[in-house]
Amino acid sequence: MSTAKLYSTYKTKMQKIADVKYASAVLQWDQETYLPPKGNDFRGQQIATLSEIAHQLFTDKTMGELLEELSLCEDLTSSEKRNIVLSKEDYERNIKLSAAFVRQLSETVNQSYHAWAKARKENSFALFEQPLNELIQLKRQEADMLGYEQHPYNALMNDYDKGLTVSKVDILFVELKTPLLNLLDSLKNKKSIDNSFLFQEFKKDNQWEFGLEILKRIGFDLEAGRQDISLHPFTTNFSSKDVRVTTRIDEHDFSNMTWSCLHEGGHALYEQGLPADQYGLPLGEYCSLSIHESQSRLWENCIGRGLPFWQHNFKLLTNSFPKQLKDINIEKFYKGINSVSPSLIRTEADELTYHFHVMIRYEIEKMLIEGSLPTKDIPACWNEMYQKYLGIKVPDDNRGCLQDIHWSHGSFGYFATYSLGSLYAAQLYSTIEKKYPAVSEDLTNGKINSIQDWLKKEIYCNGRYYSSEELCEKATGETLQSSYFINYATKKFSEIYL
Amino acid sequence: MSTAKLYSTYKTKMQKIADVKYASAVLQWDQETYLPPKGNDFRGQQIATLSEIAHQLFTDKTMGELLEELSLCEDLTSSEKRNIVLSKEDYERNIKLSAAFVRQLSETVNQSYHAWAKARKENSFALFEQPLNELIQLKRQEADMLGYEQHPYNALMNDYDKGLTVSKVDILFVELKTPLLNLLDSLKNKKSIDNSFLFQEFKKDNQWEFGLEILKRIGFDLEAGRQDISLHPFTTNFSSKDVRVTTRIDEHDFSNMTWSCLHEGGHALYEQGLPADQYGLPLGEYCSLSIHESQSRLWENCIGRGLPFWQHNFKLLTNSFPKQLKDINIEKFYKGINSVSPSLIRTEADELTYHFHVMIRYEIEKMLIEGSLPTKDIPACWNEMYQKYLGIKVPDDNRGCLQDIHWSHGSFGYFATYSLGSLYAAQLYSTIEKKYPAVSEDLTNGKINSIQDWLKKEIYCNGRYYSSEELCEKATGETLQSSYFINYATKKFSEIYL
Numbered sequence: 001m002s003t004a005k006l007y008s009t010y011k012t013k014m015q016k017i018a019d020v021k022y023a024s025a026v027l028q029w030d031q032e033t034y035l036p037p038k039g040n041d042f043r044g045q046q047i048a049t050l051s052e053i054a055h056q057l058f059t060d061k062t063m064g065e066l067l068e069e070l071s072l073c074e075d076l077t078s079s080e081k082r083n084i085v086l087s088k089e090d091y092e093r094n095i096k097l098s099a100a101f102v103r104q105l106s107e108t109v110n111q112s113y114h115a116w117a118k119a120r121k122e123n124s125f126a127l128f129e130q131p132l133n134e135l136i137q138l139k140r141q142e143a144d145m146l147g148y149e150q151h152p153y154n155a156l157m158n159d160y161d162k163g164l165t166v167s168k169v170d171i172l173f174v175e176l177k178t179p180l181l182n183l184l185d186s187l188k189n190k191k192s193i194d195n196s197f198l199f200q201e202f203k204k205d206n207q208w209e210f211g212l213e214i215l216k217r218i219g220f221d222l223e224a225g226r227q228d229i230s231l232h233p234f235t236t237n238f239s240s241k242d243v244r245v246t247t248r249i250d251e252h253d254f255s256n257m258t259w260s261c262l263h264e265g266g267h268a269l270y271e272q273g274l275p276a277d278q279y280g281l282p283l284g285e286y287c288s289l290s291i292h293e294s295q296s297r298l299w300e301n302c303i304g305r306g307l308p309f310w311q312h313n314f315k316l317l318t319n320s321f322p323k324q325l326k327d328i329n330i331e332k333f334y335k336g337i338n339s340v341s342p343s344l345i346r347t348e349a350d351e352l353t354y355h356f357h358v359m360i361r362y363e364i365e366k367m368l369i370e371g372s373l374p375t376k377d378i379p380a381c382w383n384e385m386y387q388k389y390l391g392i393k394v395p396d397d398n399r400g401c402l403q404d405i406h407w408s409h410g411s412f413g414y415f416a417t418y419s420l421g422s423l424y425a426a427q428l429y430s431t432i433e434k435k436y437p438a439v440s441e442d443l444t445n446g447k448i449n450s451i452q453d454w455l456k457k458e459i460y461c462n463g464r465y466y467s468s469e470e471l472c473e474k475a476t477g478e479t480l481q482s483s484y485f486i487n488y489a490t491k492k493f494s495e496i497y498l
Numbered sequence: 499m500s501t502a503k504l505y506s507t508y509k510t511k512m513q514k515i516a517d518v519k520y521a522s523a524v525l526q527w528d529q530e531t532y533l534p535p536k537g538n539d540f541r542g543q544q545i546a547t548l549s550e551i552a553h554q555l556f557t558d559k560t561m562g563e564l565l566e567e568l569s570l571c572e573d574l575t576s577s578e579k580r581n582i583v584l585s586k587e588d589y590e591r592n593i594k595l596s597a598a599f600v601r602q603l604s605e606t607v608n609q610s611y612h613a614w615a616k617a618r619k620e621n622s623f624a625l626f627e628q629p630l631n632e633l634i635q636l637k638r639q640e641a642d643m644l645g646y647e648q649h650p651y652n653a654l655m656n657d658y659d660k661g662l663t664v665s666k667v668d669i670l671f672v673e674l675k676t677p678l679l680n681l682l683d684s685l686k687n688k689k690s691i692d693n694s695f696l697f698q699e700f701k702k703d704n705q706w707e708f709g710l711e712i713l714k715r716i717g718f719d720l721e722a723g724r725q726d727i728s729l730h731p732f733t734t735n736f737s738s739k740d741v742r743v744t745t746r747i748d749e750h751d752f753s754n755m756t757w758s759c760l761h762e763g764g765h766a767l768y769e770q771g772l773p774a775d776q777y778g779l780p781l782g783e784y785c786s787l788s789i790h791e792s793q794s795r796l797w798e799n800c801i802g803r804g805l806p807f808w809q810h811n812f813k814l815l816t817n818s819f820p821k822q823l824k825d826i827n828i829e830k831f832y833k834g835i836n837s838v839s840p841s842l843i844r845t846e847a848d849e850l851t852y853h854f855h856v857m858i859r860y861e862i863e864k865m866l867i868e869g870s871l872p873t874k875d876i877p878a879c880w881n882e883m884y885q886k887y888l889g890i891k892v893p894d895d896n897r898g899c900l901q902d903i904h905w906s907h908g909s910f911g912y913f914a915t916y917s918l919g920s921l922y923a924a925q926l927y928s929t930i931e932k933k934y935p936a937v938s939e940d941l942t943n944g945k946i947n948s949i950q951d952w953l954k955k956e957i958y959c960n961g962r963y964y965s966s967e968e969l970c971e972k973a974t975g976e977t978l979q980s981s982y983f984i985n986y987a988t989k990k991f992s993e994i995y996l
Binding site for chain 1 (some may be wrong): 513514517518520521522524525528532533534535536537539540541543544546547548550551719720721722723724726736737739740777
């Protein structure tokens with residue numbers, strides 16, 4: 001068979017697998033947005049079947065042979081070559097897991113998700129413990145099957161950011177911890193910031209309209225995506241032409257919806273920017289979850305909690321909520337949306353204390369996966385660490401270890417990418433500022449095309465061509481440096497807290 | 499392997515196939531309700547892949563061998579036996595079509611659906627002609643592959659109602675035509691009915707609330723289903739625990755939404771009533787489209803356009819729309835919702851002229867499938883038949899041959915089941931009235947449990963155990979008789995038109 005024919009066979013196979021995976025994503029999106037409650041059990045089964053089929057199709061012997069043959073072809077373009085290399089790596093990784101194991105995992109996730117939802121309702125970790133424990137044991141098995149060096153947690157982190165290891169994250173967190181603690185300490189002595197205006201009554205419909213308009217303003221294409229409501233905001237996609245974000249609306253907390261729109265919007269712009277002609281192939285996929293998170297953090301924080309962005313959008317805001325904001329000028333607003341204080345809920349945390357929320361989960365996950373922390377001891381360990389890192393007492397499980405959905409989804413190894421995302425975002429944004437010195441001024445005028453162009457060229461277009469580290473180095477000239485975030489945070493918050 | 503083991507293998511395989519089919523149904527539901535426009539192409543591909551996979555799984559040689567082996571087992575329960583017999587029939591039928599053909603069909607349907615939508619926008623059949631013609635040629639091929647006696651159209655009708663033939667339908671339509679024409683003729687000389695009150699302004703939100711309440715009142719379980727908006731109302735389901743109806747709202751035509759809710763609600767009650775423990779197996783499926791339509795017509799017409807139903811629900815109606823209905827009493831309302839007059843649009847037709855809309859489509863489809871009518875001649879033929887049967891001139895394609903979605907979906911052989919559904923509904927409802935003489939009185943008091951119990955026992959619970967004809971005979975003591983509908987219609991409309 002000619003190389004062209006081989007490659008076309010590979011492409012067709014991969015696209016069919018993508019079809020099945022995206023179908024599963026539609027079912028999951030529907031589960032979080034519209035599924036009637038009694039439909040849950042069959043839905044879990046349907047998703048499990050699709051996972052199993054996608055896994056079977058991809059790990060089929062013929063796929064291995066095809067990839068082997070293609071990897072020896074010399075007349076492939078560099079993009080084609082890269083697709084083959086990445087698919088081969090994925091293949092080697094996937095064949096370590098049996099279809100039965102993949103199905104068992106998917107089914108256990110479904111049970112565990114519902115147990116978590118129930119535990120949330122009852123505010124009791126005890127109701128979640130047993131299915132969570134089953135899931136953790138499966139994830140430990142998975143780590144063993146996949147194989148790892150040094151720490152089993154590496155095998156799991158690898159799923160979200162290839163090449164990420166405990167030793168790398170440990171170093172970054174050490175670098176981050178002291179400067180952050182010092183900064184937080186220095187802010188304690190400053191005059192506290194009033195952000196009470198954010199917690200007035202903001203009508204649901206008005207928030208919804210405002211959020212949609214913000215999404216449009218940052219470039220989200222509503223012809224190739226949509227927004228819905230879900231309990232926990234997320235972004236998903238079924239091709240780069242169908243990217244869906246969700247948000248939640250708290251009528252007594254304006255910030256909840258707004259920065260969730262900006263956050264998910266950042267994720268969504270990345271997905272909409274991925275090359276559609278690479279549908280189903282590695283180069284049509286995002287680089288890593290760390291880089292994905294850099295895109296959400298960039299829009300949520302570097303841009304969306306910055307003064308220039310609001311200088312342009314403040315008018316829309318005050319037009320949408322004239323009563324609530326009648327005594328608030330833009331400086332007050334800017335300070336209010338950047339007030340810092342240790343809190344219980346990760347997703348509501350400020351840019352600084354956020355990292356401690358992540359570090360706590362990271363430490364706990366490492367222990368769970370290495371087997372040194374029994375599942376039943378999670379709440380005690382969690383509460384102790386919140387006391388230690390953030391100096392706050394956790395009043396109950398809902399505001400403690402039950403707050404995040406991730407464990408119920410079996411997403412172990414995920415959390416570190418949140419902090420890494422912030423670090424990458426700071427470094428990327430600093431590069432953008434260097435390249436386009438007028439970027440702040442542009443933002444005050446509502447112009448975002450230089451940012452869009454740069455992200456498109458340096459991030460979106462590359463798909464999975466480069467690893468996180470390579471992409472970062474290519475785009476910014478350096479590997480990931482925590483100093484960018486530390487400098488960004490120190491400068492920003494020293495100016496805000498006078 | 500023991501029979502129990504064999505049967506359990508069969509059940510697992512069938513449930514996985516159902517998972518894939520229902521996943522495809524979720525994707526199609528989403529396509530009609532929420533899909534952003536640019537997502538269409540990839541969505542078509544995803545649905546095609548799922549069709550192909552479901553077909554491959556079901557037509558796999560191992561499935562054939564398993565069914566063969568199980569069909570020889572003597573220690574199966576009668577339900578189990580019936581599942582095997584039906585699955586074997588399905589298998590024999592399905593292996594006649596290759597997976598590539600199934601995929602090609604699915605892809606052509608997607609193209610043809612979008613061409614139809616575009617043609618609707620431009621009000622021009624010409625834009626639909628070429629993809630429709632491709633689809634018709636594929637359906638003709640399909641008929642040949644499936645095999646048939648007497649008429650190729652039989653092969654296609656068989657998909658919707660096993661055993662239905664051109665000769666059977668021809669006889670029923672002949673029986674129906676003359677009495678209906680006579681009845682229509684007699685009404686022409688009567689005083690015309692004023693139904694202008696239905697065409698005032700009815701706010702969207704109020705209609706939505708009213709429709710949902712009507713759905714609840716007829717027993718639709720909103721914990722196991724939901725309602726959304728789509729261009730064309732339909733019912734779909736992803737298990738009997740997740741049944742979805744859609745409706746459309748015309749703010750200047752109250753009847754549009756209301757009887758679509760009752761119609762789709764009738765379909766939905768059937769799906770919610772199917773035995774959940776037979777998920778994925780024939781006995782968990784509906785009997786036929788004719789019987790399915792009997793359920794929608796029963797609630798839409800026999801009950802939902804009847805006086806007793808509205809005697810109970812009229813208060814809800816006038817509370818929802820006090821201004822619009824202030825001069826309308828229940829008699830006026832009842833007459834208004836049953837006014838008869840030839841019209842252009844099938845879904846808006848009254849109970850009598852409706853059948854002519856169906857007959858026209860049926861005649862055209864027969865000719866298309868036997869090859870005696872070229873696709874390009876559809877509009878001329880359509881318009882001529884509307885003149886002949888209904889005495890009206892078709893002003894444009896949108897109000898003519900472009901009005902229905904069915905052909906764009908490749909659903910040839912479907913339309914006759916609409917008329918059959920009405921005939922079955924009349925016969926079933928007559929049986930209910932005989933068995934429960936108090937049924938009208940119960941309805942005026944909002945009690946529907948005798949109807950529900952009877953339908954559950956005689957229709958829902960049986961799944962696909964019986965054919966349409968057997969089910970009808972078992973439930974009513976007779977095979978399908980057009981006289982029930984003719985008597986029902988003659989009595990009802992002679993009383994309304996005095």
